[in-house]
Amino acid sequence: MDEARRTAYGQYCPISRALEVLGERWALLIMRDLIVGATRFNELARGLPGLSRSLLAKRLRQLERAGLVDHLGGRYLLTEGGRDLEPVVFALGQWGARWSFEDPHADELDAELLVWWMHTRVDTTDLPGRRHVLHVRFSDDPRQYWIVVEDGVPSVCRSDPGFGVDLGLCSDVATLYKVWLGRLSLGSALRSGALQAAGATAWTRRLSTILQLSPVAALVPTLRDVTS
Known part of the structure; x- marks a missing residue:
């Protein structure tokens, strides 16, 4: 079954549509690293050591198909839609800092x-x-x-x-x-x-x-x- 179909929520709502793109495991962390300046595959892999290279490649393809990332000359560059996620990602960080950021495990x-x-x-x-x-x-x-x-x-x-x-x-x-x-x-x-x-x-x-x-x-x- 196509992955997009598996993760569809079947609701006509902008929040559910956004989650269909960004709700996959690691997707938001990949976007975080792209937003703060990573552009190369190896840079992303080094910054996300718990993510396999094959899954990273898969997620990047999904983000590219969703129109958030362009793959040009070996670099992954944010589109306008990708750049618009910066305040969303940092708002999540602000919420996490306030409500769920205790001492490290x-x-x-x-x-x-x-x-x-x-x-x-x-x-x-x-x-x-x-x-x-x-x-x-x-x-x-x-x-x-x-x-x-x-x-x-x-x-x-x-x-x-x-x-x-x-x-x-x-x-x-x-x-x-x-x-x-x-x-x-x-x-x-x-x-x-x-x-x-x-x-x-x-x-x-x-x-x-x-x-x-x-x-x-x-x-x-x-x-x-x-x-x-």
């Missing part, structure tokens, strides 16, 4: 995924030189990561690239997640020692601008307002 603490997300938000444009290196270590995960920014283009290395490190970060995985997502302020994490930053003063005092937080971090403090 153990199975949500993926260090590699966190570093992958972080590398998309590193901004070293105000620092001299064409290459900048951030070293990320975790006190409760043996893996180490290097974020290398060359000519403004960031990449993630899982082994030492052999370049000098400009800034080192160390914390447990949960703490860095909380900082990245706005549940714990960067200043509080640094003052308590839960997050440690090492490097030249020019780097450490600019940490908040070099490492920009998640695009949804600004929504998360509303949770503190509700629970305080």
Whole structure:
């Protein structure tokens, strides 16, 4: 049976029609990543490690058929309809931040995924030189990561690239997640020692601008307002 027929709700209503397009598992998370800047298949796959590549390809085809995404020259680009989903996706994030965003569960603490997300938000444009290196270590995960920014283009290395490190970060995985997502302020994490930053003063005092937080971090403090 055709998938569109299986997921049809049989109701003439714009909400049910929207759910027929976006109600499939992973569809909204794919749209989230496209909205915040991913355009390549491998970028989407890295940012959604629980999603198989075959299902990702299937969902992208569905979104393309629905007119939300264009596949051009190996890139997935949002159409006008896709871009119009941005306030919807961020409204869901705001609701989640207020009503369902508690401390992370153990199975949500993926260090590699966190570093992958972080590398998309590193901004070293105000620092001299064409290459900048951030070293990320975790006190409760043996893996180490290097974020290398060359000519403004960031990449993630899982082994030492052999370049000098400009800034080192160390914390447990949960703490860095909380900082990245706005549940714990960067200043509080640094003052308590839960997050440690090492490097030249020019780097450490600019940490908040070099490492920009998640695009949804600004929504998360509303949770503190509700629970305080």
